[in-house]
Amino acid sequence: MKISLIDENSNRILQNVIISNIRDLINAKNLERGDRLPSERIMSEKFDVKRNHIREAIRKLEFYGVLKSMSQSGTILAIGLTGFNGIVDEIIALDKPSFNELVETRISLELEIVKLAAERRTDADLKRIKNALNAFIAKITVGDDYLEEDLLFHLAIAKASKNSTMVSLMLLLIPPILKTYERATVCEGDQVSSEIKKHEAIFLAITSKDPELATVKMNDHFFKLSSHIKNIDLNEKYNQS
Incomplete structure (x- = not known):
């Protein structure tokens, strides 16, 4: 099932x-x-x-x-x-989770995942993450839809955490996020160079086995998405008042 x-x-x-x-x-x-x-x-x-x-x-x-x-x-x-x-x-x-709830869960989970990945990654993990990063860069550079490659990059990081439960949770979260992702709104104004640099910074922190830096760089990567869902929450509260 x-x-x-x-x-x-x-x-x-x-x-x-x-x-x-x-x-x-x-x-x-x-x-x-x-x-x-x-x-x-x-x-x-x-x-x-x-x-x-x-x-x-x-x-x-x-x-x-x-x-x-x-x-x-x-x-x-x-x-x-x-x-x-x-x-x-x-x-x-249980209710059907909203987009905001899915994203909040994903961000909290991935901040812990990237910390563990930086501590536990192997050379094989680095190769897998690098391949996913290259696939992401190839898509975003030419203007193709890169959402799936982005999520596969994050999934490769989850595998490097050596925590199968966290990988399972990522596999549960990815399909509904893909289905409900409001890309036109969330990704508006994204700059290709800055998005690539954010992903590369995460990879380099994991490569350096620096969990604190990896957490900071992952948090930087999620800054715009976090701001987006906070604005949705504020608008919903305003409309209800």
């Missing part, structure tokens, strides 16, 4: 209904940590939905760590019932 932060509304509603049904079934059976859930076939028949919908809901609950699929034992409850109910309530209540 592809976990997404911006599922279509109809799919989100169906998933939440099935997740609620799974929660109610677990509570009705008073399952405890380690107990096995009914099979996908049984739940499919009981909830009157297709098995692939059951499978998607289970994998989403696995993603959040409350269920676990075992090769021989089927799906089991991975945590206690109290914690399970609390987390499921939060999953169901």
Whole structure:
């Protein structure tokens, strides 16, 4: 299953209904940590939905760590019932993230990522980051759309952090940011030379294994984007007042 932060509304509603049904079934059976859930076939028949919908809901609950699929034992409850109910309530209540929320999360995450990358990078990581940087420069220099190359540059840095969880979070954040990116507004007035220099400064700081400088240069890179979302927040507050 592809976990997404911006599922279509109809799919989100169906998933939440099935997740609620799974929660109610677990509570009705008073399952405890380690107990096995009914099979996908049984739940499919009981909830009157297709098995692939059951499978998607289970994998989403696995993603959040409350269920676990075992090769021989089927799906089991991975945590206690109290914690399970609390987390499921939060999953169901989750709203589709806004562009601002996605960007805020990305900036906070990448400031930590670039610090770790500067501390842990290998020569192979540097080569991967340099290749991504060159691809970015090649696109932006001739005026082509460079957004995907930019994000691949950042993903290469995430891999250099040697933190697979952070890489996973980056992979979750990239698709919805690409889908909702307001490039015409965010990138207005960007100068090619200055954008290239910002990316090169990040690369050089990582090369030098200087985590403090790498963090500063990444923060500089995000300055315009941070200002953009702050202005959106101010406008929204003004319109609400």
